Amino acid sequence: MVIKRGLYLICGLCSLALGLLGIPLPILPTVPFILLAAFCFARSSERLHQWLMNHPWFSEALADWDKKRAIRKGLKRKAYIVSGLSFAVSIALVPLIWVKVMLVCCAIGLGLYLRQIPELED
Structure with a gap:
């Protein structure tokens, strides 16, 4: 233990x-x-x-x-924005195409996960 x-x-x-x-x-x-x-x-x-x-x-x-088991609407919006910007910058900077594809898949997965989390009004 x-x-x-x-x-x-x-x-x-x-x-x-x-x-x-x-x-x-x-x-x-x-x-x-x-x-x-x-x-x-x-x-x-x-x-x-x-x-x-x-x-x-x-x-x-x-x-x-x-x-x-929910997050506030504003926090969820910030998560979308910051994650989207982060993935966009990473995809733009990485020279390898397979890494870009992997990052796009991760971004889509994160977006789908965030979408299914229930929202609370701010």
Whole structure:
């Protein structure tokens, strides 16, 4: 049990770090990493889970997801815009055609996933 909690803690910390990096870097999505961090912290560290759930930047979105399994319309719109811009820039900069095709497929997959998430009014 200790090893499992340790793995969840490490995964949560790595996810939190990637989520925080995703705030200034458009190539990394913030929300999925923060959701994963909350999931991992809930299984490894009550203190870190409470800190994340009460953090001023993330608490509202995490509470919406936890209680209603939905995100606010404005947050979803931002996710579409930032992800779209990030994929567009990446596709424009990558010289290899197979990587461009892979990026287009990933962008379509992300768009379809975001589309199926229920929305809450702002």
